[in-house]
Amino acid sequence: MDKPVFQSLSLRKSPRISDSEFVQLRDFIYDMTGIFIKEVRRYLLESRLGRRLRELGVDSYADYYARLTHPLTREAELTCLFENITTNETSFFRDQKQLEMFRSYPLNESIKELKTRGRKELNIWSAGCSSGEEPYTIAMILYETLKMSIMGWRIRVTAGDLSPAMIRKAREGVYGGYSFKTTPDEMRNKYFKPTASGYRVHPKVQKLCEFDLINLNDRPAIKRIPPSHIIFCRNVIIYFDDDMKKRVIQSFYDNLIPGGYLILGHSENIHALGTKFKTVRKIGGIYYQKPE
Ligand SMILES: C[S@@+](CC[C@H](N)C(=O)[O-])C[C@H]1O[C@@H](n2cnc3c(N)ncnc32)[C@H](O)[C@@H]1O
Numbered sequence: 001m002d003k004p005v006f007q008s009l010s011l012r013k014s015p016r017i018s019d020s021e022f023v024q025l026r027d028f029i030y031d032m033t034g035i036f037i038k039e040v041r042r043y044l045l046e047s048r049l050g051r052r053l054r055e056l057g058v059d060s061y062a063d064y065y066a067r068l069t070h071p072l073t074r075e076a077e078l079t080c081l082f083e084n085i086t087t088n089e090t091s092f093f094r095d096q097k098q099l100e101m102f103r104s105y106p107l108n109e110s111i112k113e114l115k116t117r118g119r120k121e122l123n124i125w126s127a128g129c130s131s132g133e134e135p136y137t138i139a140m141i142l143y144e145t146l147k148m149s150i151m152g153w154r155i156r157v158t159a160g161d162l163s164p165a166m167i168r169k170a171r172e173g174v175y176g177g178y179s180f181k182t183t184p185d186e187m188r189n190k191y192f193k194p195t196a197s198g199y200r201v202h203p204k205v206q207k208l209c210e211f212d213l214i215n216l217n218d219r220p221a222i223k224r225i226p227p228s229h230i231i232f233c234r235n236v237i238i239y240f241d242d243d244m245k246k247r248v249i250q251s252f253y254d255n256l257i258p259g260g261y262l263i264l265g266h267s268e269n270i271h272a273l274g275t276k277f278k279t280v281r282k283i284g285g286i287y288y289q290k291p292e
């Protein structure tokens with residue numbers, strides 16, 4: 001009698017990745033995404049992709065690579081690959097000290113400047129937004145800051161990620177407890193509604209955010225993003241090598257309006273990359289400003 005599918009799947013052993021297969025996949029992933037998998041993280045690639053190989057009944061990483069590059073299977077397999085290789089750790093109000101700094105300086109300065117010029121249009125880009133907690137947090141901070149006057153503003157939070165699964169989850173806007181591990185209760189009670197499937201983000205917060213699949217290694221796609229006043233790219237460039245970091249930071253520079261702001265994760269910096277950004281240090285963290 002045939003074994004049930006789940007049993008045969010779990011019993012099948014994952015193939016080992018050979019040196020040449022590792023290099024082939026590592027370089028392919030780098031070309032597609034800018035994510036560079038160091039030799040010491042080779043086990044991670046094996047453990048994350050092993051399950052997929054078993055699901056497909058594919059016996060070697062060379063055969064898997066063939067699926068990734070074959071015109072008939074490429075698109076679906078790439079989606080799966082991106083979902084498997086990305087680390088999507090995030091939460092609402094992650095790094096509150098840095099967010100307070102964002103509110104006190106980049107956000108307040110931008111609002112002041114735009115009001116003075118009589119142009120109440122603010123564009124913020126959350127690059128590498130994962131499942132949406134970061135852009136929704138930005139939208140909530142905008143409500144907290146502008147209060148009722150937000151009605152007079154045209155605000156757009158453009159949020160992009162490489163992973164289709166993350167973008168789907170972000171658009172859905174329903175979250176479990178883990179997403180709130182860094183969130184003040186007051187904010188959760190104010191901007192979310194408990195439902196049977198989790199906490200649903202308030203439609204007015206959702207309305208400010210536009211989610212899209214945006215690969216930071218895809219320059220033409222980035223060029224289509226409207227000029228930003230502020231860019232968040234937190235906990236994303238740690239996965240890139242220096243060449244890719246340079247390209248991405250240059251894309252941010254090009255996208256920002258003169259005087260615009262860039263905010264990276266607290267453990268990331270661009271000091272060694274030789275950019276034209278001005279570094280500004282404040283309590284709560286660092287931000288980078290494009291010269292006027
Ligand atoms: C650790 S999460 C950070 C999420 C959020 N920015 C935060 O700090 O909470 C990193 C995200 O970057 C995304 N990412 C990695 N490489 C990317 C690329 N080339 N283009 C767009 N997003 C990418 C991953 O899919 C992942 O969701």
